[in-house]
Amino acid sequence: MSETPQASADRLAEAVRPLRRVGLEQLMALIDRTSAVIYMRDVEGRYMLVNRQYERLFGVTRDSILGLTDHDLFPPEIADEFRANDLAAIATGTPVRLEEIAPGDDGPHTYITVKFSLTDADGEAYAIAGISTDITERKRAEDEVLRLNAELERRVRERTAELEASTQELDAFAYSVSHDLRAPLRSLEGFSQILLEDHAGQLDEDGQGYLRRIRANATRMAQLIDDLLDLSRATRADLRRVRADVTQIAEEEIAELQQASPDRKADISIAPGLVVDGDPNLIRIVVQNLLTNAWKFTGRAEHPRITVDEPEPGVLRFADNGAGFDMRYQDKLFDPFQRLHTSSEFEGTGIGLAIVHRIMRRHGGRVWAHGEPGQGATFWVSFADGVRSGDGR
Amino acid sequence: MRPEPILLVEDNADDIMFTIRAFRKNQVPNEIIVASDGVQALSMLLPEDGEPALSPILVLLDVKLPLVDGLEVLRRLRADPRTRTMPVVVMTTSNEERDIVESYRLGANSFVRKPVGFAEFEDAAKTLSQYWLRLNEPAPSWRGGG
Numbered sequence: 001m002s003e004t005p006q007a008s009a010d011r012l013a014e015a016v017r018p019l020r021r022v023g024l025e026q027l028m029a030l031i032d033r034t035s036a037v038i039y040m041r042d043v044e045g046r047y048m049l050v051n052r053q054y055e056r057l058f059g060v061t062r063d064s065i066l067g068l069t070d071h072d073l074f075p076p077e078i079a080d081e082f083r084a085n086d087l088a089a090i091a092t093g094t095p096v097r098l099e100e101i102a103p104g105d106d107g108p109h110t111y112i113t114v115k116f117s118l119t120d121a122d123g124e125a126y127a128i129a130g131i132s133t134d135i136t137e138r139k140r141a142e143d144e145v146l147r148l149n150a151e152l153e154r155r156v157r158e159r160t161a162e163l164e165a166s167t168q169e170l171d172a173f174a175y176s177v178s179h180d181l182r183a184p185l186r187s188l189e190g191f192s193q194i195l196l197e198d199h200a201g202q203l204d205e206d207g208q209g210y211l212r213r214i215r216a217n218a219t220r221m222a223q224l225i226d227d228l229l230d231l232s233r234a235t236r237a238d239l240r241r242v243r244a245d246v247t248q249i250a251e252e253e254i255a256e257l258q259q260a261s262p263d264r265k266a267d268i269s270i271a272p273g274l275v276v277d278g279d280p281n282l283i284r285i286v287v288q289n290l291l292t293n294a295w296k297f298t299g300r301a302e303h304p305r306i307t308v309d310e311p312e313p314g315v316l317r318f319a320d321n322g323a324g325f326d327m328r329y330q331d332k333l334f335d336p337f338q339r340l341h342t343s344s345e346f347e348g349t350g351i352g353l354a355i356v357h358r359i360m361r362r363h364g365g366r367v368w369a370h371g372e373p374g375q376g377a378t379f380w381v382s383f384a385d386g387v388r389s390g391d392g393r
Numbered sequence: 394m395r396p397e398p399i400l401l402v403e404d405n406a407d408d409i410m411f412t413i414r415a416f417r418k419n420q421v422p423n424e425i426i427v428a429s430d431g432v433q434a435l436s437m438l439l440p441e442d443g444e445p446a447l448s449p450i451l452v453l454l455d456v457k458l459p460l461v462d463g464l465e466v467l468r469r470l471r472a473d474p475r476t477r478t479m480p481v482v483v484m485t486t487s488n489e490e491r492d493i494v495e496s497y498r499l500g501a502n503s504f505v506r507k508p509v510g511f512a513e514f515e516d517a518a519k520t521l522s523q524y525w526l527r528l529n530e531p532a533p534s535w536r537g538g539g
Contacts, residue, residue, distance in 0.1 A: 174489075175487070175491075178488070180486075182486045182509055183407075183408065183486050186509050186511075190407065190511045190514065191407075215511075222509035
């Protein structure tokens with residue numbers, strides 16, 4: 001629907017009427033009450049007008065400033081810059097927007113300035129007007145953010161360097177352990193064996209028994225050292241996040257366990273398509289430890305059953321119906337060298353779950369367990385980035 | 394003909410004794426010459442001043458050695474045309490991945506971790522002697538007999 005010509009004219013008159021009432025006084029009030037700095041200079045740079053904010057900031061009055069130039073008010077290099085900006089605005093003929101710095105009571109202040117030329121009827125520039133907004137506070141806040149960021153980066157660099165140094169130290173320590181700690185054990189073991197082989201006649205049954213115990217302990221200590229090194233390796237190894245096929249790893253590990261004890265029968269169920277984002281070598285160690293445990297602790301079960309599945313997205317479950325454990329001791333489960341069964345019941349050094357725990361933590365995930373004596377154990381591992389299912393195999 | 398010697402590069406006196414004992418027990422007839430540090434090993438295998446070089450049928454090389462370590466010995470052996478194809482088995486206490494990787498990178502023929510159990514140690518010596526002294530055909534450019 002279109003307006004009648006009369007309605008259109010009335011609407012225009014209504015819109016213009018307030019403007020007609022605005023005089024010089026109102027316009028001056030307007031420019032005097034803004035927090036921006038407003039000024040007008042002729043093409044020679046002589047002041048024609050400044051607003052109150054200008055007077056306040058630079059300690060001048062608009063009467064005293066008339067006819068002066070920036071070179072009368074500011075240090076030469078600042079005045080030169082203002083003048084150059086004025087000339088640029090005149091030359092382009094369109095408003096220019098730029099950052100200017102002017103002295104203030106508490107040091108230099110930064111302004112965002114818009115400058116534009118005023119032209120006469122012939123299109124000739126006769127003055128430059130400028131509106132400058134003080135952005136010093138924002139600038140200082142930005143500088144503070146930059147400074148804090150730099151500080152943060154410096155701290156991260158320091159912490160990284162510290163971590164790298166301690167990893168290197170751990171690395172050197174583990175290297176030395178693996179080289180130097182096993183050699184004396186070999187001597188203990190070797191000489192005990194030589195005594196048994198060459199000098200058995202001079203030792204009675206008890207003496208020979210003690211020697212065998214020395215040997216067994218040397219061998220056990222060697223195993224403990226190896227386990228400790230495995231744990232330290234799980235900490236030191238580079239973590240490479242790619243796609244790890246848990247289903248395939250689990251099937252391979254079960255096949256290996258089955259091969260090692262072909263007489264064992266167990267009902268194994270591994271869900272298809274279990275895939276996680278993680279380091280395949282470390283994930284294999286996790287799967288290997290959990291399945292080896294399940295295999296070991298179902299050794300006396302009547303109908304051994306082991307299942308691997310994904311009960312909810314991002315979580316893998318390893319369940320068995322073996323010896324289980326008492327939940328009262330669950331906080332000890334993941335501590336290195338803590339065992340909830342005696343060596344005569346089930347062999348082991350108690351390092352496997354500690355390694356699993358460490359590897360999961362390095363992946364930003366976690367491991368937890370539920371068990372009941374004689375009823376089996378269930379272990380869950382969750383990955384921070386989730387288990388990707390579907391595109392599995 | 395007298396069989397070519399085996400060079401054992403090892404600084405641990407107990408390990409030297411165990412190794413010799415294990416080889417003897419397995420009726421290895423070869424003489425076992427011992428170098429107890431890397432410098433000694435290099436001066437035997439790569440002598441200067443025209444001295445005759447030792448040409449063992451097999452070198453058993455420990456990694457952690459005084460003065461010049463085993464991996465450096467290996468590097469120098471492989472850098473010299475006289476010993477480039479000499480059979481070298483790195484035999485050490487650790488199974489640190491970096492030792493294994495570095496040994497093969499430098500041209501070791503094999504890497505064996507010394508077992509702590511003496512029975513396993515003897516088994517390893519037996520297998521090594523059977524393989525390297527009887528079964529293995531060395532490179533034509535390498536003829537022992539020094």
